[in-house]
Amino acid sequence: MIVLGIETSCDETGVALYDTTSWENHAPAHQGILGQALHSQIAMHRDYGGVVPELASRDHIRRVLPLLDDTLHEAGLKLRDIDAIAYTQGPGLAGALLVGSAFAKSLAQGLNLPSIGVHHLEGHLLSPLLGGSVPEFPFIALLVSGGHTQLMLVSGVGKYQLLGETLDDAAGEAFDKTAKLLGLDYPGGAAISKLAEKGQSGRFDLPRPMLHSGDLDFSFSGLKTAVLNQVKKFEALGITDSDEIATFHADLARSFVDALVAVLVSKSEKALRQTGCKHLVLAGGVGANLQLRAALNASAKKNRFEVHYPPVNLCTDNGVMIAFAGALRMLAENNGSTTSGAFDIKPRWDLASNNLT
Structure with missing residues (x-):
């Protein structure tokens, strides 16, 4: 079965x-790919x-x-070769x-094909x-992106249990907002990570929010505020030396990344202990962060679990993950669960509510 995947939840087509x-x-x-x-709208939105x-x-x-x-040309296929269409139904920007x-839906109706809405x-x-390294079910999934930070227990395709999530800013939001405070371009995740590589650890004692909360929830708004306070203190000194300013920015970026990564790794370790799982999956745009990957690899070696990542080019939003998820859904449901003809979208959508029965 050849499945076409369409992803348009935010700023990548x-x-x-x-x-x-x-x-x-x-x-x-x-x-199977x-x-x-893929087209990214980053350049268009950067000015805003x-x-x-x-x-x-x-x-x-x-x-x-x-x-x-372009996709059909790369695959050497025609529209008539497609068997089903999967698209992102939510969550995301409504428009x-x-x-x-x-x-x-229009393409599916015109080609008389089944279509299925996929949770982003x-x-x-x-x-x-x-x-290359495929996790075994059940596994813990750490989803970290611009809009979501969640820990999920994944027992199989369509079998998800939410263990914890952010109570305010997602990790990706914290990266972007901190980048803006340091004068870096949007999106801030890659820029902060690159700048942090030049910084010295430990210069700033930034909070590690909810590190010892006893649950698996997250909070990153306080970390962002702590960065803002450090920026204000530095600006009040009236320092104009460019090298000193650059060093301050790099050290603060390093402290920010260290704090955020410490929380993500600690909560992931706790989720693994609580569930007895031996496999951890890191997914979402922040999953490409090198410091986070390095910290998880070190933890996996120390605590004897396996950590798995998507290919780097599939960390950001893309059509492959939608085609793949839609295909697995249809196989699990014996092609029996497809969406209606209406243009149904779910800008807010709880993943666990979409479990297979």
Whole structure:
């Protein structure tokens, strides 16, 4: 079964084709990727310091059809070769989701194909199955992105239990807001990580929010505020030396990353202990962060668990994860659960509410 995946939840337009033959024959899952194309809107939104929903929606409209053509060309396929269509139903920006839903449903109706709405986070947490090191069910998934920070117990496809989540800012939001405080371009995650590599650990005693809360929830707004306070204190000194300013920024970035990573790793370790799982999956845009990966690798070696990552190019939003998640859903449901003809979207959508029965 060849599944077309459409991703338009926020500021990336992704299209991909996935063939389930490899999965059904227990071959490496990544062999099923037939073609993919992705367009990022980062350059368009950078001037505004964040995503502008109306601009995002309009750009998805412009990009999705050419990206489909590129994907079909890469795969050497025609529209008639597609067996089903998966699209991101939510969560995300309403207008952006509506573009993908309308496009997918219209195409499915025109080709007389089944279509299935996919939960965006399900796409992320299943994407490590496309990597070289495949986790075994059950596993713990640490989802870290611009809009979400969650720990999930994944017992199988469509079997998810929320263990903990952020009570305020997501990790990605904290990265972006801290980057803005330090005068870095949007999006801030990669910029902060790169700057932190030049910094010295321990210069600033930043809080590690909810590190000892006793639960698996997160909070990062206080960490962001602590960074703001340090910036204000430094600016009050009136220092104008460029080297000293650069050193301050690098050291503060390092302290910020160290604090955030310490919380994510500690909560992940606790989730593994509580559930008895031996496999941890890191997924979402922040999953590409080198400091976080290094800390998780060190923890895995020390505490004897295995950590798994999606391919780096599949950490950000993309069509492959939607095609793959949609394909696994349809296989699990024997192709019996497809969405209606309406352009149904769910800007707010709890993943656990979408479990298979």
